[in-house]
Every structure is written in C-alpha cells, then in structure tokens.
Amino acid sequence: MPANDAHAHAESPALRVQFDTEAQQKDASTLGMWLFLITEVMFFGGMFLVYTVYRNAYPGIFAIASSSLDVYIGAANTVVLLCSSFTMVLAVRAAQLGQRKAIILFLILTLILGGIFLGVKAYEWNEKFQEHHVPGSSFHFEGMQPDEQAHAQLFFSLYFAMTGLHALHMVIGVGMLLFLIRQAQKGRYSAEYMTPVDLGGLYWHFVDIIWIFLFPLLYLIDRHLKG
Amino acid sequence: MITAAVPERENYLNNAYGIKSWLLTRDHKRIGLLYLFTVTLFFFLGGAFATMIRIELLTPQGNFVSSETYNKLFTMHGVAMIFFFLIPAIPATLGNFFLPMMIGARDLAFPRINLLSWYLLVIGGLFSLFAMLAGGVDTGWTFYTPYSTTYSNSWVIATALGIFISGFSSILTGLNFIVTVHRMRAPGMTWMRMPLFVWSHYATALIQVLGTPVVAVTIILLFCERVFHIGIFDPTLGGDPVLFQHMFWFYSHPAVYIMILPAMGIVSELVSVFSRKPVFGYQFVAYASMAIAVLGFLVWGHHLFVSTQSVYAALVFSFLSYFVAIPSAIKVFNWTATLYKGSISFATPMLYAFGFIGLFTIGGLTGLFVAALGFDVHVTDTYFVVAHFHYIMVGGTIMAYLGGLHYWWPKITGRMYPEGWAKLSALIIFLGFNLTFFPQFILGYLGMPRRYHVYPDEFQVLHVLSTAGASVLAVGYLMPMIYFIWSLRYGKVASANPWGATGLEWQTPSPPPVHNFDVTPIVTHDAYDYSTVIGQEVEVG
Amino acid sequence: MGKFPLFPEQASTFAPDVDHLTYFLLAVAVFFTVLIFCSIFYLAIRYRRRSDGELPHVPHGGLALEIVWSVIPFGITMVMFTWGASVFFNESRPPNNAMPLYVVAKQWMWKIEHMEGQREINELHIPLGRAVRLTMASEDVIHSFYVPAFRVKQDVVPGKYSTIWFQPTKPGKYHLFCAEFCGTRHSGMIGWVYVMQPRDYQNWLSGGAPAGTLAESGEKLFTDLACSNCHKADGTGRCPSLEGLFGKTVQLANGAKIVADEPYIRESILHPAAKIVAGYLPVMPTFQGLVTEDGVLQLIEYIKSLGPKPIVGGGGALGK
CATH class of the missing domain: 1.10.760.10 (Cytochrome c-like domain)
Structure with missing residues (x-):
C-alpha cells in the first residue's frame, strides 16, 4: 500500500491521488455508477407513479388515446434500441480485450443506432404536433367530449413528459458516446483501464431498460382487445 | 508538537493562495469551507426573513408589512432555511470535511463531483435568490397545488428551479459519501469501528440518494403544469392536487431525517469525547440511524391526515410513524447512559450536546403528539406543528451544528475559540430558543393557524413572548459569528488533539495537511477507545 | 390585549375526547422530559471531570437495558396510536341523523348553504346539541375548514367533496379559520360559528327571506x-x-x-x-x-x- 500520494502517482497516470490501488478506484467508480442509476430509477419511478394513478383513474380514455400512437414505429424503435445495447456490449467487450479499433467501431455503431432512435422519436413528436395531440390550448382529440379531452390530454402530457425525459437521457448518452469515441481515438482505453467504457455501457443499458417499460405502458394499452 | 515559534508547516490552507485555488479546489476540506461560507450566508438571509416575520407578529393587525409581503417572507424563510441551510448544513460542511478524515481517507471518492455539488448548490441558490430579489414567492415552502401552479402570481418557477438544481447537489453529495464509506476506509477500519458520525452520514446519504430524485421529478411536473397547464395536478383538467402532496412529502418527510441524522452523529461524537467513554450501546445507536433512514420513507402520509386521504391510509401512516420514534428514543437513552460514570467536561461543545438532547427530546415527544390521529386533526397547520419542527430543526439540528463547529473549529482553523464567550452564547441560544418556540405550542393548541398575517387579539401575549425570545436568539446566533472570525487571528493556537479525542481526524496536525495524513493510518482499535489517547499524553494548547 | 387564554374552549362532543388524549400525551411527555433533563443534570455533575488525566472504566453494553428502553416506549406509543385512532375514527363517521349543510370555499370566503335556503358568508349558525354534517367543495385552491373550539379540521380540495361533522355542546361564538394556506388574504378567510339554542336557531332560520329551499x-x-x-x-x-x-x-x-x-x-x-x-x-x-x-x-x-x-x-x- 503506497504511503503517500507521490508514490501513488508514480504507479499509474490514471490512478487518482485519493485511491491506493487501481482496483479500488474501479470499484469506487462502478459503485458510484450503480448508485447513480438507483437515483435514476427513483426519478423515473415518480413518473411511473403518476402514470399509474391516472391510468387507474381514466382507464378507458387512456386506452383510446394510446391507440392513436403508431405501434409499428414504436416497436421498430424498440428493436433499434435493443440493437444499440448489443453493439454497446460489444464495445465493452472490445475494451476488455484492449482492441482499440473495435471499441471505436462499436461505439460509433451504438451512436448511429441511438441517433436513429432519436430521429424516429422526433418524427413521432412532429406527427403529434400536426394531429394537435400536443398538450396545450390547441389540444384536440377527435371524437371526445370536452371533459374527456382533458383526460386524453393528461395521457399525452404523460406521453411527452416520459418520452421527453427518456429522450433527454438519450441525448446525454449520445454526448457521452461522443466523449468515449474521442478518448478511445486518443488511445486512452486499454485492457487495464477501461472503466469509462464500462460505466458508459451501464448507463446506456439503463436508458434502454427505461424504454422497455415505456413502450408497453404508452403504446400497448388494451391492444389485445383490438387484435 | 506544534509551537508558535516553529514556522507553520504546510497544511490545506496555506499550500496555495488566491481565488482560483479555492474555486477550483478538489480538496474536500476546502470544499467544506466553501459550503460553510455559502450556508452561513443563507442562514443569515433566512434569519433576516424570520426577524421580519416575528416583528410583524408583535401586533395582531398586520401593520408592519402587507399580507402579500408577509406570505413571501415566510415562504422565503422556509426555502432559504430548509433547502439552502438545513439540508446542506451539516453533511456538506462538517461531513465533507471530516467524513473522509474519520475513516482515514485522503479525500472523498469523487473530488471533482464534490466540487460540482457545491457549484450546483450555488447555482440553485442564485436562482432562488434571484426569485427573492425580483419579487419573491408566496406559496409556502411546500408549493401546494393548485395554488402554486395556477393562482400564485409570484416567482414560483425560478424558486422551484433553484430547489431542483440544489437537489442534484444533495444527490451527488450523498452518492459521494456512500461510495467513500464503502470503498475508502483505511486498513483496519471495519464497519463496527466507524465513528457514529460516519454511520449517521451514511444513513443520511441513503436518503439523499433515494429521496431527492422523487422531489426532482415532482418539481419538473410542477414546472410543466405551471407553464403548459397540462393537468397533472389541476383538478379542472382531471388531475389530483393531493397527488402532489404525496409526492412532495415522499421526499420532504425523509428530508427531515437528512437534517436531523447528521446532527445526531455530531452529538454521538460530542457525548463520547466529553465523557471520555465510548457511546453506550454503540451498535444500537449505529443501527438506529439506519432504521430511521429506512422507516423515514414509510411515514410521509402523516402530513396528510386531513387532506382527504382515506381513513385507512391515515391509520397505517399513524401506526408506522410510531416506529420511527423507537430508534430516536434508543439514541436519547444511550447518550444519557453514556454519561454514567464518565469523566464529564463542560466544554462548550458538550453544552450544545446537552442542549440538543433536551430540545430534541421535547421535539421528538411532541412528534408523538402529532402522530396521534385525533390530536393531529386539531393541531395540524397550526403553530403547534411550527413549534414541533422548530424544536427538531433549530433546537436539534442547529444546536448540534454549532456544537460540531465549536468542537472541530481547532482542527479546521488551527485556532481555539474563546471558551468564555462560547459558553455564554450557548446559554443565550438555549434560553432564547425556548422563549421563542415554547409559547408556540400553546398558541397552536389554542388554534392559531400557521401562515397567518393577521390574527385574533387573544393570541397577542404569546406572540409577543415569542418575538422577545427571537431577539434573544438572534443575539445568541450573532455572537459565535463574531468570535469565530475573531479567533482566526487572535485565538490560541490549537494542538493536534486538544480534546483528547480518538477520531482519526485528531491524529493529524491542526490544520490538516493537504491529503489529511502523512502516513495512511492503520486502525487497530474500536472507535472511542480512550485508553489509546489518555494516559499517554494529552496535548494541551 | 385583554383576554389571555392558555387553553381552548370545549364546545363540541369531540373537544373533551381530544383533550383527554392531550392530557395523556402531555403526561407522558412531561415524565420523559423530566427524566432526561434530571438524568443529564445529575450525571453531568456527579461525574464531572476532576483531573485532566482521568480515564473512566468502560462498562460492557447492556442488552437488557436496550431492550427495556425499546420495548417500554413502544408499548406507550401503541397506546397513543390506538387512542388517537379511535378519536379519529369517531370524527370520520357522521351519524345518520346529522343535519346536512353545504360549504363552498373560495379565495377568500366561506359560503354556507342551509337546506332551508338560507345562505351565509363567513358565518355559520347551528343549533345546540344537534350533529351537523358539512359537505364541502372548493372553487379554486385548497382550503381547510377549522373550528378550534370543536377540535375539528378538514381540507377542502378542489375537484372533490370532503365532509366533516361535529356536535356542538355549548352555546356561543367560536372562531372559524382557514387552516390551509390559500393565497394573499389567507388570514382573512376567517369567520364565526354561532351555536344557538334550538329555539333561537328556528327563529334565525325563519328570520331571513330566502329565495326558497x-x-x-x-x-x-x-x-x-x-x-x-x-x-x-x-x-x-x-x-x-x-x-x-x-x-x-x-x-x-x-x-x-x-x-x-x-x-x-x-x-x-x-x-x-x-x-x-x-x-x-x-x-x-x-x-x-x-x-x-x-x-x-x-x-x-x-x-x-x-x-x-x-x-x-x-x-x-x-x-x-
């Protein structure tokens, strides 16, 4: 165990002064990331709570409003996101093996898939604007009474709040990928030191999992009744 | 051994100078001081609002400020005190400074995130400060909908945004503490050897990490509701205003424990050091902190007994609330038992610890009152509740905070505070506090609602007493401010371990070197084993 | 200043119930406060430090003691819970023959409607000894109907009805407060509850000229x-x-x-x-x-x- 920081610095450039060993540093970073993801679970948990309360209050309206979403686009986007998680896993694997070029390749693939997801999401949102399904003064849902309009608007409020927050996390994820790609190009990551890629992977999978919950909750309500 | 003749050795204060060396520092000790400066500012700001509130309430007619201004005063008092003083006060200042040292670490696990946390608090604080200066906010610190979303014409969004941002400061501090405690303990520092201060901060950090995100999402929804009128909490659009209260208190009740648990940690240290005995029932006190953190998440509904929540929900929340009382009672009894056959010193920090135990006892027992359903229906939203939580937060948290500040002042600055003045101010604060808040229990039971600008004549005598107490209290709070600053230059030079304490933070010079320890300490004894310190040598001044 | 009360009037059937619970809570609180304060005073002085080098003997922890001071307080709190819950349960169950009244709260007034068609603002006239049940609605923000002399309080939440009931036991004039912060003139949203002898109440009812029931x-x-x-x-x-x-x-x-x-x-x-x-x-x-x-x-x-x-x-x- 190094007695002081001068020692510690001499060992490895990536080892920060507050840590004794690289294993300790990696452990700490990983634990930190997991804790961060727990805070994210609580964060989205609040949203899911609100969703549960109002879907329970207005089940019929939520089902009708949900059926106006395009389930095929949603499903396609789900596949895109799952593929991006797969390429992210490959990037982490490449980092563990110290294959620099493979890291970059798979990170870029992940980036592209993430970009496609966001692009499709933007298209869907744009559609909502054209259909007047965006909450606000111009909100209108065909074939509903005024008081039901309000409840349909509640569905779309939650739709935008939840997919919006998810998309925000995706955007942050994209920024993170850009950073990782740049660092990888500089040759910062090796089999010995690849913690940032590892943590980036955790974050990316988390954002993916959130979508796995969002998709059925928003797109698939009562879908089985319609066949 | 340090004497005045020897040139000062390098420490965390003199290793670098200039604004940049502070604003870009990653040293947890310097960041702790940045926090100290920030929260002190907000404490006096919140105190100024409180002063105006108390002056207004001298007369029943409400003739000092307008109703609008009065509503803004109590709102801003609450916002400044809770979000920008009480929540960061102990963890971000003393916790930041001493938690790594107490477990023998060179710093927190993530020093850059630690600095970021401070900036987030400052940015959040500036947003809220801007709202205060631009015209203020009048919703009460609880931001109940639909008043806050639809009816208030004040700066709700800027204030809420400030609280939202400062929330991330709290989350990141908690995250940093948890990782540090798990991964950075010195060799031999097992969990059951950790000082109770560390245990209580660990419990606090759990709440910060689990609770704060929920209030963050609540504030986002509040924000969307106010700006876009989307109906989440608006009854005219099918939303439920009580849902906001549930979400708000899911965080804000555990937040009470964010404020009190670190205070309990300080008191455990003080009671032990100044009795020169291990805290009686160390394990029970440590686990009690964890129990409070966990149970604290199950009782939020006791703020909603008259809110149209179902009768059965109220019964469950009342029942669970009593479970939190037990670990708190265990702590009080254990602290008291620690004194038995001890060697008790009446140094200022110990006086504050006594003050804490007494006032927390009263605050905690009145908590049992308001957890009783039939009683709470009568006193909720009255001055009884105001008195109850001030006994916990001012009588509890601030007492302990000041006690901790006196205790660690020699370590932080390398100087002793003036003992006589300090004892006097502790006494003044204790008396002033009781005179201020005890009459409010009676006021509340008489039926005086809180947040009232104008009130019926028969309540005036008690209000006058309360204001008189507040002026005594204000003097008590100003005194440490003055003599602490005085001591920086004129205080006696402090030795490494002036109290004969066992914590690792006392095994390094005062003020500590940049990375805390010249040699990583190896821990071979339980916390509070005074045979390792006393009898060898007690360094005095 | 004049009046300087230290205890609120008892004017409903709930008031003595709540007050008895209060006496119990107060007794427990005083006992433990005195216990803790006296223990600290006594122990601190008895075992004050006499010399700088003294090192007290470290006793072993007492598991029995820990159990005693966990279990006894727990037992006491369960009494508090049961007692408080039973009072609350009564408060939440209006009797079938309660006299219905309607209350609409808005910034910043209480509007009360009697079955016979009488309407009042910030005043509530009720007969002595008769259980009264209020059905309450809010037109804007959350308010809270609070009569300290009756020891009852209930939030009035927009978008839903809430109910409250009480049975006055003493004629007189009592404060009606809004207890939930509701905006600028929150402290002005107050009024009086008049508890009248039944005959006076009948006179009062027939005194006005309501447009109809x-x-x-x-x-x-x-x-x-x-x-x-x-x-x-x-x-x-x-x-x-x-x-x-x-x-x-x-x-x-x-x-x-x-x-x-x-x-x-x-x-x-x-x-x-x-x-x-x-x-x-x-x-x-x-x-x-x-x-x-x-x-x-x-x-x-x-x-x-x-x-x-x-x-x-x-x-x-x-x-x-």
Whole structure:
C-alpha cells in the first residue's frame, strides 16, 4: 500500500491521488455508477407513479388515446434500441480485450443506432404536433367530449413528459458516446483501464431498460382487445 | 508538537493562495469551507426573513408589512432555511470535511463531483435568490397545488428551479459519501469501528440518494403544469392536487431525517469525547440511524391526515410513524447512559450536546403528539406543528451544528475559540430558543393557524413572548459569528488533539495537511477507545 | 390585549375526547422530559471531570437495558396510536341523523348553504346539541375548514367533496379559520360559528327571506339547464330517471356497481362520460363551466328530494 500520494502517482497516470490501488478506484467508480442509476430509477419511478394513478383513474380514455400512437414505429424503435445495447456490449467487450479499433467501431455503431432512435422519436413528436395531440390550448382529440379531452390530454402530457425525459437521457448518452469515441481515438482505453467504457455501457443499458417499460405502458394499452 | 515559534508547516490552507485555488479546489476540506461560507450566508438571509416575520407578529393587525409581503417572507424563510441551510448544513460542511478524515481517507471518492455539488448548490441558490430579489414567492415552502401552479402570481418557477438544481447537489453529495464509506476506509477500519458520525452520514446519504430524485421529478411536473397547464395536478383538467402532496412529502418527510441524522452523529461524537467513554450501546445507536433512514420513507402520509386521504391510509401512516420514534428514543437513552460514570467536561461543545438532547427530546415527544390521529386533526397547520419542527430543526439540528463547529473549529482553523464567550452564547441560544418556540405550542393548541398575517387579539401575549425570545436568539446566533472570525487571528493556537479525542481526524496536525495524513493510518482499535489517547499524553494548547 | 387564554374552549362532543388524549400525551411527555433533563443534570455533575488525566472504566453494553428502553416506549406509543385512532375514527363517521349543510370555499370566503335556503358568508349558525354534517367543495385552491373550539379540521380540495361533522355542546361564538394556506388574504378567510339554542336557531332560520329551499333552487336550475328534457321522472327519457336515485346502487355499463352518493352525482354532472348507467348511451354533455360548485350542490339536493325517502346521508331527516 503506497504511503503517500507521490508514490501513488508514480504507479499509474490514471490512478487518482485519493485511491491506493487501481482496483479500488474501479470499484469506487462502478459503485458510484450503480448508485447513480438507483437515483435514476427513483426519478423515473415518480413518473411511473403518476402514470399509474391516472391510468387507474381514466382507464378507458387512456386506452383510446394510446391507440392513436403508431405501434409499428414504436416497436421498430424498440428493436433499434435493443440493437444499440448489443453493439454497446460489444464495445465493452472490445475494451476488455484492449482492441482499440473495435471499441471505436462499436461505439460509433451504438451512436448511429441511438441517433436513429432519436430521429424516429422526433418524427413521432412532429406527427403529434400536426394531429394537435400536443398538450396545450390547441389540444384536440377527435371524437371526445370536452371533459374527456382533458383526460386524453393528461395521457399525452404523460406521453411527452416520459418520452421527453427518456429522450433527454438519450441525448446525454449520445454526448457521452461522443466523449468515449474521442478518448478511445486518443488511445486512452486499454485492457487495464477501461472503466469509462464500462460505466458508459451501464448507463446506456439503463436508458434502454427505461424504454422497455415505456413502450408497453404508452403504446400497448388494451391492444389485445383490438387484435 | 506544534509551537508558535516553529514556522507553520504546510497544511490545506496555506499550500496555495488566491481565488482560483479555492474555486477550483478538489480538496474536500476546502470544499467544506466553501459550503460553510455559502450556508452561513443563507442562514443569515433566512434569519433576516424570520426577524421580519416575528416583528410583524408583535401586533395582531398586520401593520408592519402587507399580507402579500408577509406570505413571501415566510415562504422565503422556509426555502432559504430548509433547502439552502438545513439540508446542506451539516453533511456538506462538517461531513465533507471530516467524513473522509474519520475513516482515514485522503479525500472523498469523487473530488471533482464534490466540487460540482457545491457549484450546483450555488447555482440553485442564485436562482432562488434571484426569485427573492425580483419579487419573491408566496406559496409556502411546500408549493401546494393548485395554488402554486395556477393562482400564485409570484416567482414560483425560478424558486422551484433553484430547489431542483440544489437537489442534484444533495444527490451527488450523498452518492459521494456512500461510495467513500464503502470503498475508502483505511486498513483496519471495519464497519463496527466507524465513528457514529460516519454511520449517521451514511444513513443520511441513503436518503439523499433515494429521496431527492422523487422531489426532482415532482418539481419538473410542477414546472410543466405551471407553464403548459397540462393537468397533472389541476383538478379542472382531471388531475389530483393531493397527488402532489404525496409526492412532495415522499421526499420532504425523509428530508427531515437528512437534517436531523447528521446532527445526531455530531452529538454521538460530542457525548463520547466529553465523557471520555465510548457511546453506550454503540451498535444500537449505529443501527438506529439506519432504521430511521429506512422507516423515514414509510411515514410521509402523516402530513396528510386531513387532506382527504382515506381513513385507512391515515391509520397505517399513524401506526408506522410510531416506529420511527423507537430508534430516536434508543439514541436519547444511550447518550444519557453514556454519561454514567464518565469523566464529564463542560466544554462548550458538550453544552450544545446537552442542549440538543433536551430540545430534541421535547421535539421528538411532541412528534408523538402529532402522530396521534385525533390530536393531529386539531393541531395540524397550526403553530403547534411550527413549534414541533422548530424544536427538531433549530433546537436539534442547529444546536448540534454549532456544537460540531465549536468542537472541530481547532482542527479546521488551527485556532481555539474563546471558551468564555462560547459558553455564554450557548446559554443565550438555549434560553432564547425556548422563549421563542415554547409559547408556540400553546398558541397552536389554542388554534392559531400557521401562515397567518393577521390574527385574533387573544393570541397577542404569546406572540409577543415569542418575538422577545427571537431577539434573544438572534443575539445568541450573532455572537459565535463574531468570535469565530475573531479567533482566526487572535485565538490560541490549537494542538493536534486538544480534546483528547480518538477520531482519526485528531491524529493529524491542526490544520490538516493537504491529503489529511502523512502516513495512511492503520486502525487497530474500536472507535472511542480512550485508553489509546489518555494516559499517554494529552496535548494541551 | 385583554383576554389571555392558555387553553381552548370545549364546545363540541369531540373537544373533551381530544383533550383527554392531550392530557395523556402531555403526561407522558412531561415524565420523559423530566427524566432526561434530571438524568443529564445529575450525571453531568456527579461525574464531572476532576483531573485532566482521568480515564473512566468502560462498562460492557447492556442488552437488557436496550431492550427495556425499546420495548417500554413502544408499548406507550401503541397506546397513543390506538387512542388517537379511535378519536379519529369517531370524527370520520357522521351519524345518520346529522343535519346536512353545504360549504363552498373560495379565495377568500366561506359560503354556507342551509337546506332551508338560507345562505351565509363567513358565518355559520347551528343549533345546540344537534350533529351537523358539512359537505364541502372548493372553487379554486385548497382550503381547510377549522373550528378550534370543536377540535375539528378538514381540507377542502378542489375537484372533490370532503365532509366533516361535529356536535356542538355549548352555546356561543367560536372562531372559524382557514387552516390551509390559500393565497394573499389567507388570514382573512376567517369567520364565526354561532351555536344557538334550538329555539333561537328556528327563529334565525325563519328570520331571513330566502329565495326558497336549497332543493327548490336545485329544481329551478334543473329546469333552466334543460336537464328535465332527458331525465324524465317516468324513465322514458334518453337518460335514466333520477327518482329515488340517491343512496341506491346503480348498475354501470362496464359491469361495475356504484352507490349514488354526492361525489357520484357531482362527477356525473361534470364528467358524464366517466360512469355510464347500464342500458344508456353516453349522450349527456358535460356541464363543467356551466354550473358552479354552489349550483352542483343545489342540484344534488334536488335529486335527493326526488322520489321515496333516501336511506343514506340523512337528507330526509331534516323534517323531524
């Protein structure tokens, strides 16, 4: 165990002064990331709570409003996101093996898939604007009474709040990928030191999992009744 | 051994100078001081609002400020005190400074995130400060909908945004503490050897990490509701205003424990050091902190007994609330038992610890009152509740905070505070506090609602007493401010371990070197084993 | 300054219940406060430090002691819980024969409507000894109905009804406060509750010149809003008959059953599509924005008055 920081610095450039060993540093970073993801679970948990309360209050309206979403686009986007998680896993694997070029390749693939997801999401949102399904003064849902309009608007409020927050996390994820790609190009990551890629992977999978919950909750309500 | 003749050795204060060396520092000790400066500012700001509130309430007619201004005063008092003083006060200042040292670490696990946390608090604080200066906010610190979303014409969004941002400061501090405690303990520092201060901060950090995100999402929804009128909490659009209260208190009740648990940690240290005995029932006190953190998440509904929540929900929340009382009672009894056959010193920090135990006892027992359903229906939203939580937060948290500040002042600055003045101010604060808040229990039971600008004549005598107490209290709070600053230059030079304490933070010079320890300490004894310190040598001044 | 009370008046059947609970809580609190304060004083002085080098003997922890001071307080708190819950349970169950009154809260006044048609603002006249049940609605933000002398309080939340009941036991004039912060003139949203001898109350009732009973106002509104076009008494209309509806169980189109109480009728007026009666089509338009909370309460009272005497709510008990 190094007695002081001068020692510690001499060992490895990536080892920060507050840590004794690289294993300790990696452990700490990983634990930190997991804790961060727990805070994210609580964060989205609040949203899911609100969703549960109002879907329970207005089940019929939520089902009708949900059926106006395009389930095929949603499903396609789900596949895109799952593929991006797969390429992210490959990037982490490449980092563990110290294959620099493979890291970059798979990170870029992940980036592209993430970009496609966001692009499709933007298209869907744009559609909502054209259909007047965006909450606000111009909100209108065909074939509903005024008081039901309000409840349909509640569905779309939650739709935008939840997919919006998810998309925000995706955007942050994209920024993170850009950073990782740049660092990888500089040759910062090796089999010995690849913690940032590892943590980036955790974050990316988390954002993916959130979508796995969002998709059925928003797109698939009562879908089985319609066949 | 340090004497005045020897040139000062390098420490965390003199290793670098200039604004940049502070604003870009990653040293947890310097960041702790940045926090100290920030929260002190907000404490006096919140105190100024409180002063105006108390002056207004001298007369029943409400003739000092307008109703609008009065509503803004109590709102801003609450916002400044809770979000920008009480929540960061102990963890971000003393916790930041001493938690790594107490477990023998060179710093927190993530020093850059630690600095970021401070900036987030400052940015959040500036947003809220801007709202205060631009015209203020009048919703009460609880931001109940639909008043806050639809009816208030004040700066709700800027204030809420400030609280939202400062929330991330709290989350990141908690995250940093948890990782540090798990991964950075010195060799031999097992969990059951950790000082109770560390245990209580660990419990606090759990709440910060689990609770704060929920209030963050609540504030986002509040924000969307106010700006876009989307109906989440608006009854005219099918939303439920009580849902906001549930979400708000899911965080804000555990937040009470964010404020009190670190205070309990300080008191455990003080009671032990100044009795020169291990805290009686160390394990029970440590686990009690964890129990409070966990149970604290199950009782939020006791703020909603008259809110149209179902009768059965109220019964469950009342029942669970009593479970939190037990670990708190265990702590009080254990602290008291620690004194038995001890060697008790009446140094200022110990006086504050006594003050804490007494006032927390009263605050905690009145908590049992308001957890009783039939009683709470009568006193909720009255001055009884105001008195109850001030006994916990001012009588509890601030007492302990000041006690901790006196205790660690020699370590932080390398100087002793003036003992006589300090004892006097502790006494003044204790008396002033009781005179201020005890009459409010009676006021509340008489039926005086809180947040009232104008009130019926028969309540005036008690209000006058309360204001008189507040002026005594204000003097008590100003005194440490003055003599602490005085001591920086004129205080006696402090030795490494002036109290004969066992914590690792006392095994390094005062003020500590940049990375805390010249040699990583190896821990071979339980916390509070005074045979390792006393009898060898007690360094005095 | 004049009066300087230290204890609130007892003016309802709940007041002594709550006060007895308070005495118990106070006794426990005083006992433990004195215990802790005296222990600290005694131990601190008895074992004060006599020399700088002294090192006290370290006792072993006492598991028995820890158990004792966990279990005893727990037992005491469970008494508090049970006692508090039983008082609360009484407070939340109005007797069937309680006299109904309606309250509409708005920034910053209390509007009270009596069955006989009397309306009051920031004043509430009630007869001594008679249980009173208030059904309360808010037109804007959350308010809270609080009468300290009765020891009762209940939030009034927009978008739903809340109820509160009490039985005054002492004639007099008592404070009515709004206890939930509701905006600029929150502290001005106060009034007086007058508890009168029954005879005086009858005089007071007949003293004013009300436009008609609450049900009569409701009937006028029912006609003005053209509700009667569809809701025909004989059940031949496009919408269900409302005769004798109140208090009955209604079969809904989605298979569920619901008791027709005040919240149900309110919802059916403001959100008609939410619960459709079995056998009918969702043809009714919403009346949100067309009828105020006062109006809804009048309509409810009118619907209560239709057909045979209702079973719940006690609306028909008034004539006794």
